[in-house]
Amino acid sequence: MRYGIFSDIHSNLQAMEAVLESYLKENIDKYFCVGDIVGYAANPIECLDWVRKLNPVIVAGNHDWAVADLFDMEYFNPIAKQAVLWTKEVLGEKEKSFLGNLPMVFEDENFSLVHGTLDNPQDFDYLTNEFIAKRTFAFMKNNLLFVGHTHVAGIFIEDGGSISYFEEESIKLTSNKRYIVNVGSIGQPRDGNPRPSFCIFDTNTKVLETRRINYNIQEAKKRIIEAGLPSYLAERLSIGH
Ligand SMILES: [Fe+2]
Known part of the structure; x- marks a missing residue:
């Protein structure tokens, strides 16, 4: 099976459509979304429609739950x-209810998904170092x-008692190690790229x-400005921050 795993679209329709075009060439059997479909950019409804068409397994992000009044x-x-409030205005009750019903964690015998961390998923902590990864x-x-939330792609590997961090484009997983994979962000990367x-x-x-x-x-920047969202949300897209 070939899985497509993605996260943090953040209402960026132009980025979402470009990623879908790539995925369609890859014979993907099943999709997984690690949260934050909405928030920040200008097309939450269209992004939600695209994601739902893929019929993925989805877990909730902090923005998804915030627009559904489930997160402080x-x-x-x-x-x-400001972006959360704008998104709440734009989304209908059906969309908010869909987002509010997303689970916090997905888990089966082979792998799991969570937006932030597994120790306190409802707090949406950032998994940014080996110490937090250990928990x-x-x-x-x-x-x-698979995690998202930081908008920075990278892999924590637990090998015996030690944990290390890598940023690899391609890696072959082995059964004697454990992995936490941050898939990065579709709609608002923050690693300078x-x-x-x-x-x-x-x-x-x-x-x-990781592609x-x-x-x-x-076009994504133009839509953010036209929507009346803060201009910083447009500017940061160009610098990947
Ligand atoms: Fe996010």
Whole structure:
């Protein structure tokens, strides 16, 4: 099976469509979305429609739950808060109810999904270092976890007692190690590279790839400005921050 795993679209329709075009060439059997479909950019309804057409397994992001009134607005900085409020105005009750019904964690015998961390998923903490990764490894019931939230793609590997961090485009997973894979962000990358990030995992070969592609950033920026959202949300797309 070939899995497509992606996260943090954040209402960026232009980035989402470019990623879909890439995925369609990859014979993907099943999709997985690690949360934050909405928030920040200008096309939440269209992004939600695209994601639902893929029929993925989805877990909730903090923005998804915030627009559904399930997560405290005090968590957000003023610009993010403005984007959440704007998104709440644009979405209908059906969309908010869909987002509000997303689960916090997906888990089966092979792998799991969570937006932030497994130790306190409802707090949406950022999994940014080996110390925080260790706490999440302790809660894993399998060998592979996909996360999002930081908007920075990378892989924590637990090998015996030690945990290391890598940023690899392609890696072959082995059964004697455990992995936390941050798939990065489609709609608002924050690693200095403005190109959308998304993953492909082949369950037969055990090869995990992280792809980056170009998209029409200017159009995404234009839509943000036209929507009356904070201009910083447009500017940051160009610098990948
Ligand atoms: Fe996010």
